[in-house]
Amino acid sequence: MQRYTEEQSNIMIQYEKFTLSNGLKVIHHPDITTPMVAMSILYDVGAKDEDEKQTGFAHLFEHLMFGGSVNIDDYDEPLQNAGGENNAYTTNDLTNYYLQLPKENIETAFWLESDRMLNLAFSEKSLDVQRKVVCEEFKEHYINKPYGDVWQYLRELCYKVHPYKWQTIGKELKHVEDAQLQDVKHFFAKHYNPSNAIMCIAGNITKEKVVELCDKYFAPIPAGEKYLRNLPTESAQTEARKLVIERDVPVNALYKAYHMGSRLSNGYHAADLITEILSGGESSRLHVELVKEQKLFSQIDCYHLGSIEPGLLVIDGKVSANVSMQEADDAIEKIIEQFIAIGITELELKKAINKTESLISFEDLSLLNRANNLSYYELLGDAEMMNSEMGKYATVSAEQVHIEAKRIFRKENGNTMWYVSKGV
Amino acid sequence: MSINRKIAPPILNATDFTFQLADITQAQLANGMPFYYLNAGAQEVVNIELVFDAGTWQQHKPGVAQAAASLLKNGTTKKTALEINELIEFYGANLKCGASNDFANVNISCMSKHLHHLLPLLFELLTESIFPEHELEIYKQTTIQRMQVSLKKSDFVANRKIDEYLFGYHHPYGFYNNISDIQAIETKDLREYILQYYSFDNCKIFLSGKFNDGIIKDVETIFGSSKWNDSDAIIRNEFTVTPAEQKKYRITNDKNGVQGSVRMSMPFIKKAHPDFAPMIIVNTLFGGYFGSRLMSNIREDKGYTYGIYSYLYNNKHEGAFGISTEAGKDVCEATVQEIYKEIEILKTEPVDTEELQLVKNYILGGLVGDLDGPFQIMQRWKNLLLFGFDKSRFDSNIEIYKTITPAQIQELANRYFIADNFYELVVV
Numbered sequence: 001m002q003r004y005t006e007e008q009s010n011i012m013i014q015y016e017k018f019t020l021s022n023g024l025k026v027i028h029h030p031d032i033t034t035p036m037v038a039m040s041i042l043y044d045v046g047a048k049d050e051d052e053k054q055t056g057f058a059h060l061f062e063h064l065m066f067g068g069s070v071n072i073d074d075y076d077e078p079l080q081n082a083g084g085e086n087n088a089y090t091t092n093d094l095t096n097y098y099l100q101l102p103k104e105n106i107e108t109a110f111w112l113e114s115d116r117m118l119n120l121a122f123s124e125k126s127l128d129v130q131r132k133v134v135c136e137e138f139k140e141h142y143i144n145k146p147y148g149d150v151w152q153y154l155r156e157l158c159y160k161v162h163p164y165k166w167q168t169i170g171k172e173l174k175h176v177e178d179a180q181l182q183d184v185k186h187f188f189a190k191h192y193n194p195s196n197a198i199m200c201i202a203g204n205i206t207k208e209k210v211v212e213l214c215d216k217y218f219a220p221i222p223a224g225e226k227y228l229r230n231l232p233t234e235s236a237q238t239e240a241r242k243l244v245i246e247r248d249v250p251v252n253a254l255y256k257a258y259h260m261g262s263r264l265s266n267g268y269h270a271a272d273l274i275t276e277i278l279s280g281g282e283s284s285r286l287h288v289e290l291v292k293e294q295k296l297f298s299q300i301d302c303y304h305l306g307s308i309e310p311g312l313l314v315i316d317g318k319v320s321a322n323v324s325m326q327e328a329d330d331a332i333e334k335i336i337e338q339f340i341a342i343g344i345t346e347l348e349l350k351k352a353i354n355k356t357e358s359l360i361s362f363e364d365l366s367l368l369n370r371a372n373n374l375s376y377y378e379l380l381g382d383a384e385m386m387n388s389e390m391g392k393y394a395t396v397s398a399e400q401v402h403i404e405a406k407r408i409f410r411k412e413n414g415n416t417m418w419y420v421s422k423g424v
Numbered sequence: 425m426s427i428n429r430k431i432a433p434p435i436l437n438a439t440d441f442t443f444q445l446a447d448i449t450q451a452q453l454a455n456g457m458p459f460y461y462l463n464a465g466a467q468e469v470v471n472i473e474l475v476f477d478a479g480t481w482q483q484h485k486p487g488v489a490q491a492a493a494s495l496l497k498n499g500t501t502k503k504t505a506l507e508i509n510e511l512i513e514f515y516g517a518n519l520k521c522g523a524s525n526d527f528a529n530v531n532i533s534c535m536s537k538h539l540h541h542l543l544p545l546l547f548e549l550l551t552e553s554i555f556p557e558h559e560l561e562i563y564k565q566t567t568i569q570r571m572q573v574s575l576k577k578s579d580f581v582a583n584r585k586i587d588e589y590l591f592g593y594h595h596p597y598g599f600y601n602n603i604s605d606i607q608a609i610e611t612k613d614l615r616e617y618i619l620q621y622y623s624f625d626n627c628k629i630f631l632s633g634k635f636n637d638g639i640i641k642d643v644e645t646i647f648g649s650s651k652w653n654d655s656d657a658i659i660r661n662e663f664t665v666t667p668a669e670q671k672k673y674r675i676t677n678d679k680n681g682v683q684g685s686v687r688m689s690m691p692f693i694k695k696a697h698p699d700f701a702p703m704i705i706v707n708t709l710f711g712g713y714f715g716s717r718l719m720s721n722i723r724e725d726k727g728y729t730y731g732i733y734s735y736l737y738n739n740k741h742e743g744a745f746g747i748s749t750e751a752g753k754d755v756c757e758a759t760v761q762e763i764y765k766e767i768e769i770l771k772t773e774p775v776d777t778e779e780l781q782l783v784k785n786y787i788l789g790g791l792v793g794d795l796d797g798p799f800q801i802m803q804r805w806k807n808l809l810l811f812g813f814d815k816s817r818f819d820s821n822i823e824i825y826k827t828i829t830p831a832q833i834q835e836l837a838n839r840y841f842i843a844d845n846f847y848e849l850v851v852v
Contacts, residue, residue: 011467033466036793071429080715081782083438083789102441102792107433115429132727132752136683140730140750144683146576216427248680250572282497283509292505292562298569318569351514358516358535361469365797 013364013386015200015374016207020214022223023195027374027383028210029202031367037203038100038368039109041117042375044198045191046093047170048163048231048309056170059090060134060179061187065097067126070119075112082108090168093308094379100368103204107213114217117197120188127181134176138169146249150419157243158257158312158415162234193224198378202371234259234310240411244418251298252319253419254328258408260304260313263380269392270404271304271313276352277344277401278302278315278335283351286315289335296323296331308380313408325418336409343402356393437781438788439826445818446801448632453648455624460805461631461640464798468536470633471799472543472643474550475810478528478621481596481741482661485613486605489523491563492614492622496521496530498559500552505559508545517542525597526740527810528622536634540642547646550622551653555614567606579750581677582685582851589673589847590689590744592666597739623653628809632802665742667691673849684756684852688763689746690845692736695811697743699836701824703736706836709783710734710770711747717766718747726762728755740811745840756850770837774830787825 015029050057065088066075079086084101099109142148151167159165170176199218201210237259261267279286279302290297300317319328363369370386377385448462483489497512497519498505512519517534530550532542574580584600591598629647631639693700704712711718711734718732732749751759794800808817 034796036796072432076715077782078432080713080786080789082435083785083792085786085790085793100793102436102438102789104436104441105789108435111429111433118429129724129727133723133730136728136750136752137730139682139752144578144678144681144750146573220427248576250576251569281509281513283506283513288506291566295562295565298566318573320565321569347514351510351516354516354538355513356516358469358518358533361467361535362533365465365467365469365799367796 011364013370013374015383015386017378017383018211020194020219022219022221023193023226024214024218024221025198025378026210026214027198027200027378028205028207029200029370029374030205030207031203031370034203034367035103036100036367037103037106037109037201037205038098038371039113039202040096040098040200040368040371040375041113042094042096042198042372042379043192044196044379045095045227046091047166047168048092049191049227049229050163050166052163052166054175054179054183055166055172056134056168056176057179057183057187058095059168059170060130060176061184062088062090062095062097063130063134064120064126064184065116067123067130068121069112069116070121072112072115073121075116078108079112084109091307092164092168094376096372096375098368098372100203106205106209110213110217113199114221117192117194117218118221122181122185124181127179127184131176131179134169135173138173138176142167142169146247147253147419149247150253150255150417153243153245154255154257154415154417157241157417158259159234161232162309163231164234164307164309164311189224190227193226194218194221195223195226198375200371200374200378202374203367231309237413237415240414240416242416242418244420246420246422249419249421251321252325252328252421254317254319254325254332255417255419256315256332257312257415257417258314258413260311260408262310263306263308265310267400267404267407269396270400271408273349273352273356273393273396273401274405274408275302275304275313276355277348278339280352280355285335285339286317286332290317290331294331296320296328325420329416329418339405340409343405344398346398349396349398349401353393353396357390360390438785438792439781441788441792443788443791443795443822445795445804445815448802448805453644455648455651457624457648458628458809459631459643459648460629460802460809462798462802462805463635464632464801465634468634469533470536470539470631470635470639471531471533471802472539472546473529473531473630473806474546475628475630475806476528476530476622477526477626477658478617479524479526479596480599481526482621483596483617485609486599487601487609488613488617489528490601491560491609492555492617493521493523493528493530495555495559495563495614496549496553496618498563499554499556500548501554502548502552505556508549511545512542515541539635539639543642543646547652550618553615553618555611557611560609560611560614564606564609568603571601571603571606576678578677578681578683578685578851581675582687582849585673585675585851586687586689586746586847586849589668589849590665590691591742592668595663595665595742596661597742598665619653619655621658623655623658624651625654626658630802630806632798634798663741665691668847671844671847673847675849675851677851681852682753683750684753684850686749686751686756686759687746687849688760688846689744690842690847692743692745692840694741694743699839700736700743701821702828702832702836703840704821705783705787705825705828706770706833707734707736707745708787709775709779709833710766713783713786715782715786717770718763721766722749722751722759722762726755726758728752728759728762732759753852756852760848760850764843767837767841767843771834771841774834777830780828780830780833784825784828788822
C-alpha cells in the first residue's frame with residue numbers, strides 16, 4: 001500500500017508547444033478538472049535590461065501596460081466583467097503578466113492580451129499617474145520601512161558591473177520621476193515583441209480552441225525586431241568585502257551574501273538544498289545553533305535570490321540584544337566552517353529533498369502557478385523542466401551538496417554587511 | 425483573418441452561471457467531536473486542520489492565546505522541540521499553529537503518503553505539551569524584538585490604534601500586547617490554557633485533499649476515542665465594546681516618515697445580519713477590488729497611493745467596516761477627503777447598471793475559481809460552519825449577489841455609511 005502511493009505522488013504535467021510565425025511561443029496545458037482557464041504571458045525583459053541611468057523602468061513599464069492599449073481604453077474593466085482576475089510582476093530577469101477567468105470567457109483574455117502586445121495607448125495622463133503610484137510603492141516598501149534599503153546596498157556590494165546591482169524598483173526615486181513618454185515608447189518597441197514573449201494557456205480549453213484563438217488574435221501581430229541581450233559579466237570575486245552602515249532601526253541585522261551559479265548551472269539544485277539545510281524550518285542548522293542553542297540571533301534565514309544569471313546565496317539574521325556584531329558574525333562563520341569541513345548527513349539530505357517535493361506538489365496545485373511555471377521553464381530553455389526538476393533534486397547526493405558548499409562558502413567569495421542600529 | 429479589435433468578444437455573465445458548493449461529509453467522532461472531511465482532488469496532498477474556540481477572546485492574561493499556539497510544537501513529555509521539528513520537517517510537512525481574535529488553529533499540510541506518520545504526533549502536541557521554560561524565554565525575546573521593529577512601522581501602529589478606538593482597549597478586538605505583557609507570560613499560563621481550551625469538546629476537525637480510508641480510521645481512533653484535555657466546563661467570556669469618544673486622530677510615529685497610514689473604520693453589523701451579504705457587494709464596489717471606486721479615484725486617477733482597500737471585519741462577536749491605505753505624507757488629508765467624497769457619491773447617486781453588472785461578474789467569476797479544488801471547498805465550508813451557518817447561507821448569498829439592484833445599493837449605503845460614525849486616523 002505504502003509503496004503504491006509513493007509511486008503515485010509525481011503527476012506528470014501534460015502540455016504541448018508550438019510557435020507562431022511572428023515568433024510567439026505558445027504552450028498549452030490542458031486540465032479538464034477545473035472550470036477555469038489561466039494565461040501567463042512572459043516577456044523576456046527585466047531590470048537587468050535597463051540603462052544604469054534609467055533604472056526602475058521595466059517595473060514602471062509593467063504598470064503602464066494596464067493604462068489602455070491601442071484599441072482598448074481600459075484593460076481591467078473588460079477582464080473583471082468577464083469574471084477574471086489578473087496581475088503582473090517584474091523581476092531582475094523577466095516580466096510576467098497573468099490572469100485567470102471562467103473557461104466560457106477565455107476569448108476576452110486573448111483579445112486583451114493581444115491588443116497590448118500589438119501596441120499601447122501611451123497617454124501622458126497614464127504615465128503621470130503611474131509615476132506617482134510607483135513612487136508611492138517605492139516609499140511604502142523601500143523607504144518608509146525599517147531595513148527597507150538593505151538590498152540597495154547589498155546588491156551594490158556584491159555586483160560591480162552586472163545589472164543585478166540595482167533592484168527592480170530602481171536605484172532612486174528620481175529615475176522613476178524623470179521617465180518620459182518617449183522612453184516608454186522606445187522600451188515597448190524594443191522589448192514587447194511576440195518574438196520576445198512566451199505564452200502559456202492552461203486549464204479547461206482544447207488545443208483546437210487555443211490554436212484558433214492564437215491565429216485570430218496573436219498571429220497578425222508584426223514580429224518586430226528581436227532584442228539581443230548583451231550584458232556585462234561579473235568577474236569572480238577575489239577578496240572578501242564588508243560594509244557597515246548605521247540606521248535608525250531598533251535591532252542590529254547581519255547579512256552575508258555569496259556568489260553562486262546560474263539557474264542552469266550544474267550546482268543549482270545542490271545550492272538550493274544548502275539553503276534548505278541551513279534554514280528551512282526550526283530543525284535546520286542555523287536556527288537550532290544560533291537561535292535556540294547559542295541565542296545569538298532572534299531570527300535567521302538562508303535563501304538564494306532565484307535569479308537566472310549567476311546569483312547570490314544569502315544568510316540574513318537579526319542579532320539578539322546585547323550580542324556584538326563581531327560575535328554574531330563569528331558564530332555564522334563557524335557554522336559555515338563546519339559545513340565545509342564535515343558536509344551533511346544523509347538524514348539532512350533526505351529531509352531537504354522531502355521538503356522540496358512537498359513544496360513543488362503544493363505549488364502545482366494552483367492552475368495559475370502551473371501556467372506561470374511552464375512559461376518560466378520555457379524561458380529557461382525547456383518547459384519540460386516542469387516535470388524533470390523534482391528528479392534533479394531527488395538525485396543530488398550528500399557529496400554534491402558538500403562540494404557545492406565548499407565552492408560557494410569561500411571567504412573571498414563573501415560579502416558581509418553589518419546593518420547597525422544607531423545608538424546600540 | 426481580419427478582426428475589429430475595438431469590439432469586445434461576447435461574454436457570458438457570471439450572474440448566469442449556476443453555483444454549487446460541493447458536499448462534504450459531516451461526521452461525529454465517538455467522543456462527540458465534529459469531523460468534516462472531503463476526499464477529492466487529483467494531487468496526492470492533504471490538509472488537516474483542528475479549530476478550537478480559543479482565540480484571544482478566551483484568554484485571561486494578555487498574550488497567552490498566541491504564545492500557547494506558537495509554542496505548541498516546542499516540547500512534550502516525550503520529545504524536545506528539536507525532535508518534534510525534525511520529525512515534521514523530515515516528512516516535508518508544514519505545521520502551522522496560530523490564534524486570532526476568535527479561534528486557535530492547528531494545521532498540517534503534507535503529501536498524502538506521510539499524513540499517517542504525523543497524526544499521532546499532532547495528538548501528542550495537543551495532550552502532552554509542557555512548554556519548557558527555556559523555549560518560552562526564546563519566544564519572549566524573539567517576539568519583543570519583532571515588536572520593536574514593527575513599532576517603527578506606521579501601518580502596524582495604525583492597525584493597533586484604529587481597533588482600539590473602535591472596540592476599546594479592554595475588549596479583545598481592541599486589545600494589543602505591550603512588551604510588558606509578553607514578559608509576564610509564564611509556562612503555567614500556557615499549560616492551563618491548552619488544557620482548558622484545546623480540548624475535545626471545544627474543537628472541530630476539517631480534513632481535505634486526497635487520502636485513503638485508513639486516514640479516516642486514524643482520525644477516529646486518535647482524536648475520537650477519548651475525552652482528551654477534559655477539564656472544567658468552558659465558560660464563554662462576554663465583553664462589551666467601549667468605543668473612544670474622540671473620532672479623529674493624527675499621530676506622528678516617525679518624524680522622517682515619507683508616507684502616512686490612513687485608516688477609517690466604523691462599527692458595523694455582524695455576519696448573521698440579513699444586510700451583511702448585500703453589503704459584500706456594496707463593499708466590493710466601493711473599495712473591495714482593483715476596479716473599485718476608491719482604487720479608481722485615489723490610485724488610478726490621483727496617484728496618491730500604491731493601493732487602497734475597504735473591508736468588512738470577519739469577527740464573530742462584533743462587526744466593523746474599515747478602509748486602509750498608505751499614502752504620500754503630503755496627500756494623506758486629501759486622501760481622507762476623497763474617501764468622504766466617494767461615500768457621498770455612493771449615497772446620492774444610484775450606481776449605473778453596467779458598473780453593478782461588472783462587480784457582480786467579478787465576484788461571481790472569482791467564485792468559480794474559489795470553488796475549484798478540495799482545499800478551497802473546505803475553506804468555504806469552514807467559514808460557514810465556524811460561524812454557525814449551513815449550505816443554505818451559501819445559496820442565499822449567491823442569490824443576493826445575482827439580484828441586488830442599484831436602488832438597494834443606494835439604500836444600504838445611506839443606512840450604513842454615516843460619515844460621523846467613522847473613526848479617522850493618520851499615522852506618519
